[in-house]
Amino acid sequence: MELSDLYLALFISFFKIGLFGFGGGYAMLPLIQREVVDLHGWISVSDFTDIVAISQTTPGPIAFNSATYIGYTAVTEMGFAQGYGVLGSAVCTFAVSIPSLVIMTIVCAFFFRLKSNPWMQASLSVLKPAIIGLIASAALLLMNGYNFVDYKSWIIFVAVLVASLKKADPILLIVLSGVAGLLLYPA
Amino acid sequence: MFFKIGAFTFGGGYAMIPLIRNEVVKKKLWLDDDEFMDMLAIAQSMPGPISLNTALFVGNKRLGFKGSLFSGAGIILPSFIVILLIAVVFTRFKENPVIERIFKGIRPAVVALIAAPLLGLGKSAGVNLKNIWIPLVVALSVWLLNISPVYVILAAILLGTSHYLFVKQKTKK
Numbered sequence A: 001m002e003l004s005d006l007y008l009a010l011f012i013s014f015f016k017i018g019l020f021g022f023g024g025g026y027a028m029l030p031l032i033q034r035e036v037v038d039l040h041g042w043i044s045v046s047d048f049t050d051i052v053a054i055s056q057t058t059p060g061p062i063a064f065n066s067a068t069y070i071g072y073t074a075v076t077e078m079g080f081a082q083g084y085g086v087l088g089s090a091v092c093t094f095a096v097s098i099p100s101l102v103i104m105t106i107v108c109a110f111f112f113r114l115k116s117n118p119w120m121q122a123s124l125s126v127l128k129p130a131i132i133g134l135i136a137s138a139a140l141l142l143m144n145g146y147n148f149v150d151y152k153s154w155i156i157f158v159a160v161l162v163a164s165l166k167k168a169d170p171i172l173l174i175v176l177s178g179v180a181g182l183l184l185y186p187a
Numbered sequence B: 001m002f003f004k005i006g007a008f009t010f011g012g013g014y015a016m017i018p019l020i021r022n023e024v025v026k027k028k029l030w031l032d033d034d035e036f037m038d039m040l041a042i043a044q045s046m047p048g049p050i051s052l053n054t055a056l057f058v059g060n061k062r063l064g065f066k067g068s069l070f071s072g073a074g075i076i077l078p079s080f081i082v083i084l085l086i087a088v089v090f091t092r093f094k095e096n097p098v099i100e101r102i103f104k105g106i107r108p109a110v111v112a113l114i115a116a117p118l119l120g121l122g123k124s125a126g127v128n129l130k131n132i133w134i135p136l137v138v139a140l141s142v143w144l145l146n147i148s149p150v151y152v153i154l155a156a157i158l159l160g161t162s163h164y165l166f167v168k169q170k171t172k173k
Helices: A003-020 A025-039 A045-057 A062-077 A082-114 A118-142 A151-165 A170-184 B002-008 B013-027 B033-045 B050-093 B097-115 B118-124 B133-143 B149-172
Strands: none
Touching (some): A003 A025, A003 A062, A003 B149, A025 A045, A025 A118, A025 B149, A045 A118, A045 A170, A045 B050, A045 B097, A118 B033, A118 B118, A118 B133, A118 B149, A151 A170, A170 B097, B013 B033, B033 B050, B133 B149
């Protein structure tokens, strides 16, 4: 694949993610996963899960984090030099931001009319519950044989789920489950 | 200013909101509380990351289009730099068996962290017995039927607006 074709494909994918990524964060995951794992195969589903883990423990929105990470990885995995990978990161991050920039500029011009617009309210009455469904599917899509290798995985899953419902700090939980991985899976 | 918010908000979107509010409303007095809440509602109902939308909105209100370019760049750059460094390092150490063992433990935790807030989020999104079929249908169609979230979003908008149109027609008669 030509480098320019790859940049174009990355741009289109992340533009789409920015444009249809309603609900922010986790609600965008199924869309990102579909584009970068299923359609283009730029990264594996385990790598994708690792990116989500990195996003949960580093600053910044998941959409940017995955754009930056995947832009670099997709280009370097194809055998191109690191400098081109950095450019790939920039392309993806730029692409995922453009829809927001355009839409928010328009919104700012019409702000006070849009707020009480009945069409807007009507769309949101279905979009909001739909976004909850998207987040649920994000979890379900990642509940696969690559991420859940044996019963120990399920023990970690249940433990973290319970701790998280009890408002434990997510970063601490990730660190602890990393330690658990080291202990539970001997070399 | 948004560089600071971008650099210190771990865990994405919702974690950023109190920080942004503190800076924009309390320290800089760029917006009052009501404006901030309205703005948040808009940022959440538009596509794209919520923090970026918020930053763009505040930037635009202050300095117009140019302002939104600056605030947008401010919120993007910190995570861009951090993740780029991680990507460079991580692609080299991925095959390392110790790293692989650590991530074997982390992966199920990631899924749990996505699933845990669902109940609370569902409540605040106004999910009740009457409309619980919407998230259920969405989750199943994306998960099992492999339907693109793009179509799901479009269908949701179409359904919401056509329902509104239908109700409006009925009340006219």
